Amino acid sequence: MQEMMIAKxxxxxxSGAVNRVLGWKTGEFVYDITPxxxxxxxxxxxxxxxxxxxxxxxxxxxIKESRKEGKILAFLKPCDTYSxxxxxxxxxILRDNVYVVGxxxxxxxxxxxxxxxxxxxxxxxxxxxxxxxxDTLYGEKTLAKADALPERCLSCKSKKxxxxxxxxxxxxxxLDSHRFDMVEKIEKMTPDERFEFWxxxxxxxxxxxxxxxxxxxxxxxxxVFDNDASGIAQKAAADSFEENMFHIIRAFHxxxxxxxxxxxxxxxxxxxxxxxLNRKFIKDIDTFYGEYQAGEDxxxxxxxxxxxxxxxxxxxxxxxxxxx
Amino acid sequence: xxxxxxxQLSALFQAIAEKEALYIPADDSSGQARFQRWHEGMEMxxxxxxxxxxxxxxFPQTENLVDFKLKGKEIEVIDPRTEHEDxxxxxxxxxxxxxxxxxxxxxxxxxxxxxxxxxxxxxxIVSLACTHPEETCFCSTxxxxxxxxxxxxxxxxxxxxxxxxxxxxxxxxxxxxxxxKTSECGDEAVRAQQEKTRDIAKKLPLHELNLTGFNGExxxxxxxxxxxxxxxxxxxxxxxxxxxxxxxxxxxxxxxNTGSGITRFRCWDSCMYSDFTKMASGxxxxxxxERFRQRFMHKLVYFPANNEGEYGCVGCGRxxxxxxxxxxxxxxxxxxxxxxx
Numbered sequence: 001m002q003e004m005m006i007a008k009x010x011x012x013x014x015s016g017a018v019n020r021v022l023g024w025k026t027g028e029f030v031y032d033i034t035p036x037x038x039x040x041x042x043x044x045x046x047x048x049x050x051x052x053x054x055x056x057x058x059x060x061x062x063i064k065e066s067r068k069e070g071k072i073l074a075f076l077k078p079c080d081t082y083s084x085x086x087x088x089x090x091x092x093i094l095r096d097n098v099y100v101v102g103x104x105x106x107x108x109x110x111x112x113x114x115x116x117x118x119x120x121x122x123x124x125x126x127x128x129x130x131x132x133x134x135d136t137l138y139g140e141k142t143l144a145k146a147d148a149l150p151e152r153c154l155s156c157k158s159k160k161x162x163x164x165x166x167x168x169x170x171x172x173x174x175l176d177s178h179r180f181d182m183v184e185k186i187e188k189m190t191p192d193e194r195f196e197f198w199x200x201x202x203x204x205x206x207x208x209x210x211x212x213x214x215x216x217x218x219x220x221x222x223x224v225f226d227n228d229a230s231g232i233a234q235k236a237a238a239d240s241f242e243e244n245m246f247h248i249i250r251a252f253h254x255x256x257x258x259x260x261x262x263x264x265x266x267x268x269x270x271x272x273x274x275x276x277l278n279r280k281f282i283k284d285i286d287t288f289y290g291e292y293q294a295g296e297d298x299x300x301x302x303x304x305x306x307x308x309x310x311x312x313x314x315x316x317x318x319x320x321x322x323x324x
Numbered sequence: 325x326x327x328x329x330x331x332q333l334s335a336l337f338q339a340i341a342e343k344e345a346l347y348i349p350a351d352d353s354s355g356q357a358r359f360q361r362w363h364e365g366m367e368m369x370x371x372x373x374x375x376x377x378x379x380x381x382x383f384p385q386t387e388n389l390v391d392f393k394l395k396g397k398e399i400e401v402i403d404p405r406t407e408h409e410d411x412x413x414x415x416x417x418x419x420x421x422x423x424x425x426x427x428x429x430x431x432x433x434x435x436x437x438x439x440x441x442x443x444x445x446x447x448x449i450v451s452l453a454c455t456h457p458e459e460t461c462f463c464s465t466x467x468x469x470x471x472x473x474x475x476x477x478x479x480x481x482x483x484x485x486x487x488x489x490x491x492x493x494x495x496x497x498x499x500x501x502x503x504x505k506t507s508e509c510g511d512e513a514v515r516a517q518q519e520k521t522r523d524i525a526k527k528l529p530l531h532e533l534n535l536t537g538f539n540g541e542x543x544x545x546x547x548x549x550x551x552x553x554x555x556x557x558x559x560x561x562x563x564x565x566x567x568x569x570x571x572x573x574x575x576x577x578x579x580x581n582t583g584s585g586i587t588r589f590r591c592w593d594s595c596m597y598s599d600f601t602k603m604a605s606g607x608x609x610x611x612x613x614e615r616f617r618q619r620f621m622h623k624l625v626y627f628p629a630n631n632e633g634e635y636g637c638v639g640c641g642r643x644x645x646x647x648x649x650x651x652x653x654x655x656x657x658x659x660x661x662x663x664x665x
Binding site for chain 1: 352353354355356358372375376385386456457458459524527528529530554557558560561562563564566567568576578589591593594597598599602644645646648649650651652654655658
């Protein structure tokens with residue numbers, strides 16, 4: 001696939017159809033890949049990579065990139081296309097300035113996920129069928145791919161691209177993902193247990209803002225938490241609940257717009273399962289307003305920004321255990 | 325050198341904890357290691373290092389500096405500090421142990437930061453030699469020997485024993501306090517382990533990272549490099565690298581209105597943030613490129629230029645492991661190397 005992508009990029013750069021290419025760049029090791037914009041054939045040949053470690057969602061970069069001169073070729077994975085569509089719907093990406101080439105994804109892992117499985121001192125990784133064979137300073141280790149993928153890929157919602165100008169590889173399908181299993185488990189907790197669960201998880205937060213900054217739904221020019229004049233800008237929490245509030249407010253703000261790409265949980269240095277907050281909202285929206293997947297299209301009105309006479313009545317919310 | 329059977333480790337921790345607060349690296353509920361106050365039953369982590377560094381002990385993420393209480397037209401100024409308890413941090417790796425030397429240069433230089441100093445005086449560092457360094461490690465670039473870490477005392481776990489050795493007066497005191505748990509021994513086992521670890525260290529992929537030319541003389545050449553654009557291109561502007569870094573020491577001081585007065589606190593800040601060093605005229609670094617450049621110029625050029633060549637990095641590799649876009653000091657140093665050689 002990598003060769004096909006480089007060939008496609010060269011072709012479009014060569015014909016002048018695009019003047020830049022958004023993709024992934026190799027690093028020091030096999031897994032430390034950085035999103036990058038390529039402008040020449042030499043750069044592509046030297047550094048362009050597409051492998052099992054290209055997990056970064058590239059769509060958010062297109063907010064800025066699509067405002068630069070000329071057209072950019074963007075290689076998007078199925079996940080990324082949901083974010084791309086959602087950003088189009090929010091008028092954040094200029095569609096005419098992007099040529100989208102859909103690329104297949106069989107799940108992306110990363111160094112941290114492999115290390116959590118007990119791998120130390122990674123020197124190289126090769127994929128053999130359904131396994132990763134990891135060459136380490138301390139010998140070779142084989143891991144089944146299914147065990148070495150992060151949660152977001154194990155509960156992948158779709159291998160189908162929601163938008164593209166051209167597709168490389170076969171068209172995938174929307175999957176039955178079981179992605180709400182953990183949400184259901186948390187729903188079954190008593191309120192006290194649930195409170196303890198989240199207090200425990202969120203207590204590890206160091207407010208690095210990585211979750212917010214990577215999130216394609218967090219595209220405000222100036223976040224309220226960075227705005228001195230807002231009166232709620234936080235660099236330090238006044239008490240232990242304030243840290244929690246940041247995440248809860250963020251989850252509310254992206255509700256109905258979060259496509260569940262899972263970048264928040266991927267980047268969290270403290271392994272906080274932030275995606276579960278968003279999934280709870282997605283599940284509730286599905287329940288109360290009918291199935292809705294953000295990023296599936298660019299034209300429909302989202303349940304939370306629309307009024308419909310059939311909208312859920314408060315009595316139904318009460319019936320689901322909501323408070324009067 | 326003293327030793328103790330490893331199955332007596334809990335008894336050792338118990339003995340320390342009876343006298344003063346003890347912190348060890350232990351796994352948290354997410355399966356990652358962090359320094360935690362030891363209690364009975366808590367086990368040391370198998371991980372090489374903690375996610376957050378050990379700097380937190382001396383330079384916590386937030387702390388109150390002074391309280392102001394208003395009574396009519398009177399303002400009472402209150403020092404909120406209470407006497408620190410003595411504490412031991414056990415299991416600090418060589419990289420973090422060196423980071424204290426770097427932090428000392430900032431906080432103990434005139435005017436001395438008394439908040440930091442007081443914690444330093446009350447803390448005893450017992451470091452622990454590495455045996456299984458990771459590919460992200462590059463402490464040797466800074467002359468750190470992972471097999472012989474610095475600290476007040478240091479230890480090696482080899483076979484079924486923990487070996488301990490004092491390096492400072494505080495370390496002597498620490499060893500004396502647990503003398504009844506340990507016995508005098510030779511250092512053959514430790515030396516054999518060190519040799520093995522040093523062999524592994526030589527095979528690390530970043531072993532030969534070379535920082536020649538990163539100094540004050542090349543400051544402008546490095547500052548003006550065209551490479552910064554490409555290097556900072558994908559940076560998210562988050563603070564992950566700065567917050568997991570054992571040597572990042574920038575902070576902000578702010579006032580919190582309590583309703584009946586003011587609490588003045590300081591908290592970690594990140595040069596990657598858009599409001600870092602914001603002043604009346606705004607932020608002097610308007611773009612992410614400038615903020616990104618500041619972080620690496622500080623560590624690789626400004627700090628050594630002002631501190632006899634000591635870099636503001638210890639090669640712990642945390643930023644390599646944790647950056648959401650995998651951009652880090654190693655990639656920056658390699659990309660800029662050609663500018664100065």
